[in-house]
Amino acid sequence: MSNIKDLRIAIIGGTGEEGRGLALRWARAGAQVTIGSRSVERAKEAADELNRFVEHNPIGYARNRDAVSNADFLLLTVPFAHAVSTIEELQTYFPEGAILIDITVPVFFEKGARYVELPEGSASEHLRARLSENIPLVAAFKTEPAHLLVDPDEKLDCDVLVASDSKEARARVCEAIRSIDGLRPVDAGPLYSARTIERMTVLAIGINRRYKIKTACYRIVGLS
Amino acid sequence: MSNIKDLRIAIIGGTGEEGRGLALRWARAGAQVTIGSRSVERAKEAADELNRFVEHNPIGYARNRDAVSNADFLLLTVPFAHAVSTIEELQTYFPEGAILIDITVPVFFEKGARYVELPEGSASEHLRARLSENIPLVAAFKTEPAHLLVDPDEKLDCDVLVASDSKEARARVCEAIRSIDGLRPVDAGPLYSARTIERMTVLAIGINRRYKIKTACYRIVGLS
Numbered sequence: 001m002s003n004i005k006d007l008r009i010a011i012i013g014g015t016g017e018e019g020r021g022l023a024l025r026w027a028r029a030g031a032q033v034t035i036g037s038r039s040v041e042r043a044k045e046a047a048d049e050l051n052r053f054v055e056h057n058p059i060g061y062a063r064n065r066d067a068v069s070n071a072d073f074l075l076l077t078v079p080f081a082h083a084v085s086t087i088e089e090l091q092t093y094f095p096e097g098a099i100l101i102d103i104t105v106p107v108f109f110e111k112g113a114r115y116v117e118l119p120e121g122s123a124s125e126h127l128r129a130r131l132s133e134n135i136p137l138v139a140a141f142k143t144e145p146a147h148l149l150v151d152p153d154e155k156l157d158c159d160v161l162v163a164s165d166s167k168e169a170r171a172r173v174c175e176a177i178r179s180i181d182g183l184r185p186v187d188a189g190p191l192y193s194a195r196t197i198e199r200m201t202v203l204a205i206g207i208n209r210r211y212k213i214k215t216a217c218y219r220i221v222g223l224s
Numbered sequence: 225m226s227n228i229k230d231l232r233i234a235i236i237g238g239t240g241e242e243g244r245g246l247a248l249r250w251a252r253a254g255a256q257v258t259i260g261s262r263s264v265e266r267a268k269e270a271a272d273e274l275n276r277f278v279e280h281n282p283i284g285y286a287r288n289r290d291a292v293s294n295a296d297f298l299l300l301t302v303p304f305a306h307a308v309s310t311i312e313e314l315q316t317y318f319p320e321g322a323i324l325i326d327i328t329v330p331v332f333f334e335k336g337a338r339y340v341e342l343p344e345g346s347a348s349e350h351l352r353a354r355l356s357e358n359i360p361l362v363a364a365f366k367t368e369p370a371h372l373l374v375d376p377d378e379k380l381d382c383d384v385l386v387a388s389d390s391k392e393a394r395a396r397v398c399e400a401i402r403s404i405d406g407l408r409p410v411d412a413g414p415l416y417s418a419r420t421i422e423r424m425t426v427l428a429i430g431i432n433r434r435y436k437i438k439t440a441c442y443r444i445v446g447l448s
Contacts, residue, residue, distance in 0.1 A: 157445050
């Protein structure tokens with residue numbers, strides 16, 4: 001991938017706020033984006049709405065399985081509770097070499113936001129254990145607030161922490177993120193780092209609540 | 225505490241890089257700082273060295289137990305491996321109402337930095353379980369790079385994530401941090417958040433290694 005215009009991105013379960021937000025940002029960056037959903041109608045609705053804010057290369061829509069079968073990046077944007085079943089259903093349609101990007105965060109609410117402790121240590125590692133070995137998995141966009149991504153008038157100013165056990169996949173995702181206005185990729189190392197990154201989202205939810213805001217996100221200071 | 229000049233701060237085990245760094249920054253902010261150590265000589269050495277960079281109110285020195293017995297904030301800056309024994313030895317000397325500030329992070333190295341999983345979930349919660357109930361405990365300064373704090377010429381530009389189950393203690397520590405140039409306190413909520421904050425230090429160590437820097441730290445974007 002050297003040209004963002006050649007990058008085909010499928011947003012799995014892309015009708016939610018995170019999915020639509022990332023579709024919008026990637027489309028504006030120039031990538032070929034398809035919103036996937038179990039319902040073509042809902043995918044079309046989401047794409048139509050977003051395309052009012054995308055000048056060139058409009059966002060496409062398809063059933064999830066059709067969206068993934070023609071993509072380079074597959075963004076998993078379903079709620080964590082449906083992540084495993086979605087992967088189990090779709091992974092036979094993943095093209096060889098396509099990178100699965102997991103943005104899920106397992107969170108529940110009990111006196112504030114709490115992190116769901118999983119035996120593997122994180123949602124990404126939990127998915128990794130259930131995914132065919134030959135599919136590269138990257139954790140990214142976990143700390144980007146959906147409210148911010150989906151608002152076409154909001155300027156972004158966040159770092160995207162990118163973790164994967166595949167150095168190559170990590171580098172490809174980082175490179176592509178550089179095309180999105182206002183987002184900077186930060187190489188967060190192995191998938192193990194998802195344990196931290198996912199918890200940072202839970203921390204940001206708490207900060208949002210205490211500061212009565214909706215868009216807390218992170219910047220790493222000290223990178224040149 | 226309304227005037228930083230009235231604030232007495234004891235740095236427990238304050239001869240290490242973190243301890244000296246925080247002594248320097250608090251003294252420059254105007255607080256009355258005492259470096260504590262098991263050895264008065266080493267405490268004096270550290271204070272003398274730092275006082276070359278402090279214009280007014282020089283940093284004092286004392287044995288740990290003498291330092292803590294006359295302080296409002298007690299900063300625990302020993303390595304995590306010595307945190308419990310240090311508290312067990314010193315807590316009878318803590319004055320009533322003094323706040324213990326835990327900056328420790330349990331980390332080990334095995335193919336990079338790894339977080340030591342503790343049964344209580346974090347170092348701060350581990351200490352909380354071993355501390356008299358009436359001593360307020362605050363987790364803070366866990367993500368501030370020691371290299372940055374201790375260098376008198378370095379300007380700071382970091383957020384300090386502050387967590388505690390005592391709202392009052394959290395507010396007092398946040399207020400005092402506002403006096404330090406270049407640091408901004410962020411209310412990170414209950415002590416439970418230490419699970420995230422401590423892991424963020426481990427993540428920053430990895431980022432430092434990958435980016436060949438020493439001073440990665442965090443800013444929360446979106447706070448007004």
